Amino acid sequence: MGEYVLEMNNITKVFPGVKALDNVSLKVRPGSVHALMGENGAGKSTLMKCLFGIYQEDGGEIILDGKRENITSSKQALDLGVSMIHQELHPIRFRPVMENIWLGRFPMMGIAVDKKAMIRKTKELFKEIELDINPEVLAGSLSASNLQLVEIAKAVSYNSKIIIMDEPTSSLTDNETEHLFKIIRQLKAGGCAIIYISHKMEEILKIADEVTIMRDGQYVGTWPAGELTTDLIISRMVGRDMTNRFPPRTHTPGKEVVLKVTDLCSPLKRSFQHVSFELHRGEILGIGGLVGAQRTEVVEALFGLRTIESGEVEKDGEVFKVKSVQDAKRHGIALLTEERRATGVFGILSVLDNTVIASQKNYANKGVLQKRKRVKAAEESNRQLNVKTPSLETLMQNLSGGNQQKVLIARWLLTHPDILILDEPTRGIDVGAKYEIYTIMLDLVKQGKSIIMISSEMPELLGISDRIMVMCEGRVSGVLNRDEADQIKVMQLATKFAQ
Amino acid sequence: MQGEKVIPRQKFALIYIIAGSILFVLGFILKFLLYTKKMYDMPWFLVGIGACLGIYGGLQILNANRIGTDVVISRKTVKTFLTNYAIILALLVLVVIIIFIQPRFMQIRVLLDIMTQSSTRLIIALGICFTLLIAGTDLSAGRMVGLAAVISTSMMQTADYANRFYPGLSQIPVIYAIVAAVVACLLFGVLNGFLVAQFDMHPFIATLAVQVIVFGACSLYFDMPPNHSQPIGGIRSDFTILGQFKFFKGFAGGISILIPIALLITAIIWFVLNKTVFGKNVYAIGGNREAAVVSGVNVYATIMGIFILAAGLYGIGGVLEAARTAGATNNYGNGYELDAIAACVVGGVSLNGGVGKIGGIVSGVLIFTVIQYGLQFINVSPMWQQIIKGIIIAIAVAIDLSKYRKK
Numbered sequence: 001m002g003e004y005v006l007e008m009n010n011i012t013k014v015f016p017g018v019k020a021l022d023n024v025s026l027k028v029r030p031g032s033v034h035a036l037m038g039e040n041g042a043g044k045s046t047l048m049k050c051l052f053g054i055y056q057e058d059g060g061e062i063i064l065d066g067k068r069e070n071i072t073s074s075k076q077a078l079d080l081g082v083s084m085i086h087q088e089l090h091p092i093r094f095r096p097v098m099e100n101i102w103l104g105r106f107p108m109m110g111i112a113v114d115k116k117a118m119i120r121k122t123k124e125l126f127k128e129i130e131l132d133i134n135p136e137v138l139a140g141s142l143s144a145s146n147l148q149l150v151e152i153a154k155a156v157s158y159n160s161k162i163i164i165m166d167e168p169t170s171s172l173t174d175n176e177t178e179h180l181f182k183i184i185r186q187l188k189a190g191g192c193a194i195i196y197i198s199h200k201m202e203e204i205l206k207i208a209d210e211v212t213i214m215r216d217g218q219y220v221g222t223w224p225a226g227e228l229t230t231d232l233i234i235s236r237m238v239g240r241d242m243t244n245r246f247p248p249r250t251h252t253p254g255k256e257v258v259l260k261v262t263d264l265c266s267p268l269k270r271s272f273q274h275v276s277f278e279l280h281r282g283e284i285l286g287i288g289g290l291v292g293a294q295r296t297e298v299v300e301a302l303f304g305l306r307t308i309e310s311g312e313v314e315k316d317g318e319v320f321k322v323k324s325v326q327d328a329k330r331h332g333i334a335l336l337t338e339e340r341r342a343t344g345v346f347g348i349l350s351v352l353d354n355t356v357i358a359s360q361k362n363y364a365n366k367g368v369l370q371k372r373k374r375v376k377a378a379e380e381s382n383r384q385l386n387v388k389t390p391s392l393e394t395l396m397q398n399l400s401g402g403n404q405q406k407v408l409i410a411r412w413l414l415t416h417p418d419i420l421i422l423d424e425p426t427r428g429i430d431v432g433a434k435y436e437i438y439t440i441m442l443d444l445v446k447q448g449k450s451i452i453m454i455s456s457e458m459p460e461l462l463g464i465s466d467r468i469m470v471m472c473e474g475r476v477s478g479v480l481n482r483d484e485a486d487q488i489k490v491m492q493l494a495t496k497f498a499q
Numbered sequence: 500m501q502g503e504k505v506i507p508r509q510k511f512a513l514i515y516i517i518a519g520s521i522l523f524v525l526g527f528i529l530k531f532l533l534y535t536k537k538m539y540d541m542p543w544f545l546v547g548i549g550a551c552l553g554i555y556g557g558l559q560i561l562n563a564n565r566i567g568t569d570v571v572i573s574r575k576t577v578k579t580f581l582t583n584y585a586i587i588l589a590l591l592v593l594v595v596i597i598i599f600i601q602p603r604f605m606q607i608r609v610l611l612d613i614m615t616q617s618s619t620r621l622i623i624a625l626g627i628c629f630t631l632l633i634a635g636t637d638l639s640a641g642r643m644v645g646l647a648a649v650i651s652t653s654m655m656q657t658a659d660y661a662n663r664f665y666p667g668l669s670q671i672p673v674i675y676a677i678v679a680a681v682v683a684c685l686l687f688g689v690l691n692g693f694l695v696a697q698f699d700m701h702p703f704i705a706t707l708a709v710q711v712i713v714f715g716a717c718s719l720y721f722d723m724p725p726n727h728s729q730p731i732g733g734i735r736s737d738f739t740i741l742g743q744f745k746f747f748k749g750f751a752g753g754i755s756i757l758i759p760i761a762l763l764i765t766a767i768i769w770f771v772l773n774k775t776v777f778g779k780n781v782y783a784i785g786g787n788r789e790a791a792v793v794s795g796v797n798v799y800a801t802i803m804g805i806f807i808l809a810a811g812l813y814g815i816g817g818v819l820e821a822a823r824t825a826g827a828t829n830n831y832g833n834g835y836e837l838d839a840i841a842a843c844v845v846g847g848v849s850l851n852g853g854v855g856k857i858g859g860i861v862s863g864v865l866i867f868t869v870i871q872y873g874l875q876f877i878n879v880s881p882m883w884q885q886i887i888k889g890i891i892i893a894i895a896v897a898i899d900l901s902k903y904r905k906k
Binding site: 052054073074075078079084086090091092093094095099100103104105106108111112113 | 770779792793
């Protein structure tokens, strides 16, 4: 075996109209953790999909253990000792956990699948990595973080030489992340190489041995992790110095209460209970907490997407009931949903359609849409938000994540809301676009609108909110002012009620 | 939760066993001590139901460790029970109503009739369930049944029949005709699978295209001289016994050979779906295709396998249908796919893929036959029967979906 267990040399991949990878190289040593970094759209996942046989490279070579391989399917990749934890978790919800793990290589007894052996092997696997999950429960009944741990267990179970981990900690709590790092150290000691993709700088600096950085489908360089700092990584990812991650603030929120929520309870016992808070005019109220703290559920209830069992919602001093999204819109509430791809964009519709879809009624004359009015509205609001699109007729799916997100904000601004709720507004978009979104948010509060922002990114929560409300296990565990908030206090509140 | 009650599994099972024993004994008492003609076969039904309850209770005790040692009875668990078994309960109510109107319904003969009529439908539904499990469908099923019926009967006419399809054909073995019919279906199954797997075509449209092609091909064959689209008759008795033979003729009119055939096929399909890699892959592809791909499942081969297997079952169904009715036209099987899909869906197979059990499909098929047979039995007009059938499909699926809806 040579110095490297994996060499990917000069990989090129072209999609119609886009060069996704342009001469990218990646060299991974056995028994090391190799971080792969870059902004969204830099081509990290594409590169990994070439390695895992989901895509075929158009140029370049993949050398595994000194042997050149042409990987054409995931099965082949697995057989060659490469396994992968996928960025987007898609369990087979109605099948048991163990079938999710051994799919594609069930233990056999004659022509039948050996269920007993499968249970035994799953238990052994879980014991090895200290996971306490019943192999026979349906995957759909597990929490997001447990699913991610199962996915990790599955990747480990292949006994691979190389494990690709694409954002493995996106739904994990700090403790679970520590657990994952323990597993990674075990794997390393056993000679396994890990390719680790994450946007969380702290994690990278903690666990990685080497870091390869990519930008716009091109290779920037590889450095030992010890030589890097967060700022250095960001500047190499962005290609320019990022001294300020947040725009300067010149505005102080008013005292007037725009939205008052009192004792809001969900009919589901495990969802939000007794949530009360106030939102002031011109304020950004951040909502912090761990995954599963029911933050999304609260804002979805305010937007009429979930049933409210009891409690009051007051807007501008007037009590109103939200039973549907139409109610919420009528009262000037807008919600940018968490899952952009699933509940935000219409990928196969044009940017124009995507922009005006929530305010369509305003451009109709007796039910017939007026093209002129729609175009005008879309043009104006997209210009205001600095959306970069070749034309209004471009399909939404061809825009980058950041631009899609700006179109979605434009969509909701066209409904002229007083209160804009943003659920993870910068998830999965790159550093540059994040800055732009922050600027837009500050502009909006300056105009007298109020914003509620759910964020799981601590720097963002601390950097952009006027006040931070922290939730834990469905309840409000505390509210911090901008000047008193820090990472430790937020984390303490976020785990206040946890056993 | 108010009114919650926890009962140990032992005691819960005991209730079943006691209730079962009472019915069992009551059955014998009615039969031998208090029998009147008006009861028809009710005592035997009581004995049967009693035995089932008793066995179910016994199994519960044996499996207590696996299914939980306590039974919680609360509003919630009762509600779950009612939604899970709503369609079965509705069926029981329907049966009771029919019995009140027409006590003759309580006959073992009736039960056997219902099972016989369900047999071929069940075989077709078992084929179609695979295509539903991958969130697809198969609209060509009914026409394949017709194709198999026409091909098999065309080779199975008696030598002295006036209007023979192949006037010069000698008495070939029955198996030849069956193989020819099934292979013809398999070929179209390959076509279905190829269109879906190779071009990623939605099964709805792929099988719609094949449906039309199959019907056209079948009609061409049917129209060949000298037959010229005459209904095929004069079928050899060694072929028709496949659908008409009865065991134990003395017992309630006999048990049709179709029942054991359907049972055997059900057992095989249950094994394939639950115990083989192919079956698990079907569930996986239906539950989450991407996950199956990246786990190294051969999706192409599995999809081909699904449509070929399904076509094979339609072929068998078509042959049995032809044998049972001792004849065929090119219009045989028309619309069977919709009945089969409806039965699967009522039996809990999700059109979104990945969810469905053999037990559910069997009860789905039985429910439809009971409704049809029962309504005929009490002289409900066929037009009303259609309306009732439609309402049942809609309600069953609405109840089923409410299980998954949560907000």
